[in-house]
Amino acid sequence: MMPLLKDFSREYSLFVAIFTYFAITYFEHTLVQTTLGNLVGFAVLFIVIIYSAMSVAHHAEKLAEKFGEPYGTLILTISAVVVEIVIIAIMMVHEHNPHLARDTIYSAIMLDINALLGLAAIIGGIKHGEQAYNVDSSNSYLSMLLVAIGIAMVIPHFMDAAHIDNYMMFNVLMFLLLYITFTRIQVASHKYFFEYSPQETETSEVDGHSRHHGINGWYHSVNLVISIIAIGVLSEILAVFMGNTLSTYGLPLSIGAVGVAVISAAPELITAVRAALDNRMQTVVNIALGASLATILLTVPAVILVTRYMGMELDLAITPVQGVMLGLTLLVSIVNFNDGETNILEGFLHVILFVIFVYLLFI
DSSP: OHHHHHHHTTOHHHHHHHHHHHHHHHHHHHHTTSHHHHHHHHHHHHHHHHHHHHHHHHHHHHHHHHHOTTHHHHHHHHHHHHHHHHHHHHHHHHHOOTTHHHHHHHHHHIIIIIIIIHHHHHHHHHHHSSEEOOHHHHHHHHHHHHHHHIIIIIGGGGSOTTTHHHHHHHHHHHHHHHHHHHHHIIIIITGGGGOOOOTTOOOOHHHHHHHHHTSOHHHHHHHHHHHHHHHHHHHHHHHHHHHHHHHHTTOOTHHHHHHHHHHHHHHHHHHHHHHHHTTOHHHHHHHHHHHHHHHHHHHHHHHHHHHHHHTOOOOOOOOHHHHHHHHHHHHHHHHHTTSSEEOHHHHHHHHHHHHHHHHHHTO
C-alpha cells in the first residue's frame, strides 16, 4: 500500500488539474468579461490539459511495456481517441457547430500522419538512417483508412438529403464492424503484421518477464482513466474560453478543431518521438496510422450517436480543399510506406504537407 501511495503522490499532473479546475471555476465569471481574461483562461487550461495528456501517455506507455505490441499502441491510441471524443462532444454542445467533428477528424489525420509520423521519421532518420518496420502493418492501416474516409466523409457528398440520416445510422453499424474486425486481426489472427523483430534482438526472456511483472497494471489503468476524466472536465471549461477567444480575434472555428486534435495527439506524439529515437519505427507506424484509423472508426459513430441523441446537426462531408489534402496525404503514404523502411526524405515530405495544412487554416 505504501509504495502505491508514494507513487500516487507523484501524480503531479492530476493535482495541477484539480487545482486549476477550482481556480478557474472560481474566477471564470471575471475572466470571461475581458479579452485578456479569456486569453489567459484559454492558455492556462490548454497547457494544463496538455500536461494531463502527458500523464495519459506515461500510463499508456507503462501498460504498453507490460502487455507488449500491438496491445501497447492499441491502448495508447484508444486512450487518445477517447480524449478526443469527450472533447468533441463537449465542444459541440457549447458551439453547436455541425462541422466541428469533421474538422477535428481531418485535423487529427493531418497531425498523426503528416506531423507525428513525418517528424518521427526525420528525427529517427537523423540518428539511425533508415529505420525498418513491417510493411504489412502500413498496408493494412492505409487500406482501412481509404475505405473509412470514403464511406464517412466522401460518399455523403453524393447522397440525397432525404437519405443522409439513415445512412449515418447505417455507418454506425458498419464502423463498429470494421473496428471489431480490424482489432481482431491486429491482436489475434494477424498479430505478426504489426510486429517487427530485428535480428539482433537477443534480450533475455527472464529479464523481460521480471521487468513486466514489476509494472502494476491496475495502478496505471486507474490513473489512465482518472487522467482522461480530468481532461474531459477541464475541456468543458476550455470550450467556453476557446469560443470567446476565437470570436474576439476573428479566427475561424476550424482552429478550435485543430486545438482538440492537438490535445488528443499530444500523448501519441511524445511516445512516437521516443520510439523513433530508440529505433522502434514499428511502434511509430502503429501509433500514427493506428491513431488515424481509430480516430475515424470510433469518433464517427460516437459523434453520430451523440448528435442524434442531443438533436444537433452533423455534417461529415469534407470540403474540396480537405479532400485534396487527405488525398495527397494518403497517396504519399502509399508510395512512402511500401518498402518497409523510413528515411529523412519521406519524413520531410509529410512535414511539408502538414505545413501546408496549417497555412490553409488561415486563408
